Amino acid sequence: MTDTRKAQTVAEQVGDVIAARATASRLLGFSLDEIGPGHARVSMTVTESMLNGVGTCHGGITFALADDAFAHACNSHNRMAVAANCSISYPAAARLGDRLTADCREIYRKGRNGAYDCVVTTQTGEVVALFRGQCRILEGHFIEGIS
Numbered sequence: 001m002t003d004t005r006k007a008q009t010v011a012e013q014v015g016d017v018i019a020a021r022a023t024a025s026r027l028l029g030f031s032l033d034e035i036g037p038g039h040a041r042v043s044m045t046v047t048e049s050m051l052n053g054v055g056t057c058h059g060g061i062t063f064a065l066a067d068d069a070f071a072h073a074c075n076s077h078n079r080m081a082v083a084a085n086c087s088i089s090y091p092a093a094a095r096l097g098d099r100l101t102a103d104c105r106e107i108y109r110k111g112r113n114g115a116y117d118c119v120v121t122t123q124t125g126e127v128v129a130l131f132r133g134q135c136r137i138l139e140g141h142f143i144e145g146i147s
Contacts, residue, residue: 007037010146011076015040017142018072025068028061032072038106038116040072046098057094057128066118066131069104074114074135078142081114081135088131099123102131112137 015035019025025042028050034041044065052058066088074081094100104118114137120129 042069043101069102070133073104080138080140
């Protein structure tokens with residue numbers, strides 16, 4: 001197996017483990033659509049229970065979606081990692097029925113640190129959130145015996 005294929009297989013296995021453990025993500029209806037080394041794509045549909053007082057998708061829900069994609073991306077190497085710092089901006093609002101997709105990509109990873117950018121878009125491609133997460137890589141693996 002090539003190194004690229006092995007890294008992809010590891011990322012997929014880690015994605016399965018994380019998805020099985022992430023009860024909050026299931027509660028919110030998140031779907032892991034794609035995962036690879038340093039990358040993840042997660043989506044969800046905005047429901048009525050996700051709306052804020054002005055009738056748009058609550059920013060905390062959008063943040064949770066981006067954070068979920070970030071978690072998958074930064075853990076995709078089978079090294080446990082946790083968020084150290086995250087920030088988000090909302091250039092547009094998501095609305096009831098919108099299908100949101102969070103696409104997260106690794107931009108830096110060295111030693112025990114990583115940085116990731118995530119763009120959240122609607123089904124029409126409109127950008128509704130820009131998220132940057134920094135992670136701290138811990139000791140330990142999701143799946144023992146592979147790296």
